[in-house]
Amino acid sequence: MHFTLNETQASLQDAARTFARSELPALARELERDDRPVPSDMLRRYGEMGFLGINLPQAHGGMGLGHLDALIVLEEFARISAAVAFPVFEALTGPVRIVELFGSEALKQRIIPRVIRGEGIVAIAMSEPDAGTALTDLATTARTEGNTVVVNGTKRWSSGAGHSDHYVTWCRFDGIEGARGIGAVLVDRDTPGVSFGKREEMMGFRGIPSADIYLEDVAVPLDNLIAGPGRFGDLMRAFGLERCGNATMGLGIAAAALEDALEYTQSRRAFGKPIVDFQAVQMQLADMAMQVDAARLLIHRAAAQADSGDEEANPFGLPSTYDSSIAKCFSNEMVRKVTQAGVQVMGGYGYSKEYAMEQRLRDGFAWGIAGGTTDVQKTNIAASLVGRRFNQRT
Structure with missing residues (x-):
C-alpha cells in the first residue's frame, strides 16, 4: 500500500494540469456565460492529447491504462469547471464504458474510436418522468422485430441530450416485468423518431445540455443492442x-x-x-x-x-x-x-x-x-x- 503517484500517473497529471490551466479557463467562462457545451474543435484537441482514452482499450485506440489514471486526469479538468470536464467524464467513466463492457465488437469499433478521437459523444438515457431512483419502474419499451429493436418512451434528465451523438438507452424488453426485463440499446441522435424537448435551465451545470428525449417507434439495428433482458445486474455494476x-x-x-x-x-x-x-x-x-x-x-x-x-x-x-x-x-x-x-x-x-x-x-x-x-x-x-x-x- 502506498499513497504516491507512480511515474506514469505523475506524468499524466502534469500533462492534464498544464493543458487544463493554460487552454481552458477562458473557455470555461464562455461556456458558463453562454450555456453551451465544449465546441467540437476543442473536443478534438482533447482527443489529440489522449485525454478521452486513458482507460479505454488499446484495441480501440485508447491507452489501456487503469481507472485511477483516468480519475487523476479527470480531476484536473474538473478543477477548471464541470462543463469543460464533462466530455472526459462521459468517455472515461460514463456511458462509453457501458458500450465497451457489454456491446458487440462491431458496436465498439463503430463508437469507441470516434469518442477517443473527440469526434463523437455518448450520453446516457436512463431516468424517466416516473422512474429515477426506482429504476425498475421504467416504462420505455423495446421489442425485437427481426434484425431491429423498436423503442418507444420518454427519457428525462439526460445530460447531453440534443447535443450528444449517441444515447445508451435503458428500456424494458418485450413486456417483461421487473428488473428481469430491463436492458439497453444504443440510439443514434439522427435516427427517425428521435426528438428532444426544450433545454432545461438548471441552478448550475451551465454548459452541460439537458433535455427530455422522445422516442417514437425508433427502429435501431440489432447490432446496437448493448444488453438484453436479464442483464440488469451487469448494467448496474x-x-x-x-x-x-x-x-x-x-x-x-x-x-x-x-x-x-x-x-x-x-x-x-x-x-x-x-x-x-x-x-x-x-x-x-x-x-x-x-x-x-x-x-x-x-x-x-x-x-x-x-x-x-x-x-x-x-x-x-x-x-x-x-x-x-x-x-x-x-x-x-x-x-x-x-x-x-x-x-x-x-x-x-x-x-x-x-x-x-x-x-x-x-x-x-x-x-x-x-x-x-x-x-x-x-x-x-x-x-x-x-x-x-x-x-x-x-
Missing part, C-alpha cells in the same frame, strides 16, 4: 466506475475552491494584516483541506482496488458498490461543504459572479443528485454491510 467519476467531478470542484480560498485569504487584508492570520479563517481552511484530502483518498482507494487485477473476484474490473458508494456519497457531501466555506471566507467576492466561487457552489451541489442521490448511496453502503439488498416496495 458499470455504475461503480460512474460513481467514482461523479465523485471526482465534485473533488475537482472542491480542490479548486480550496485553492482559490487559499490564494484569496493570503492576499486579502483586514485590520492591517492578511485575513489568513485570523484563527477563524485558519479553521475554515483546515476543514476544507481535510475534506478534500479524505474524498481523494476514498476515490483513489475504490479505483486502485478495481485496478488490482483479480479477474475471478471482479470480472469486469470495476470499483465495488461499497467502495464507490462511500466515495461518491462522501465527495457529494464534501463538495457542498467546501464550496459553501469558500464563499464564506471570500465574503462578497465569493458571492459575486465576477469570481468562480459561486459557480463552484452551484455546480458542486448537483453531484449529490446526479448518478444516484446521497441517500441512495447510503442505502447501497448499508446493503453491502449487511450482505443483502433492501426491498423498498414493501
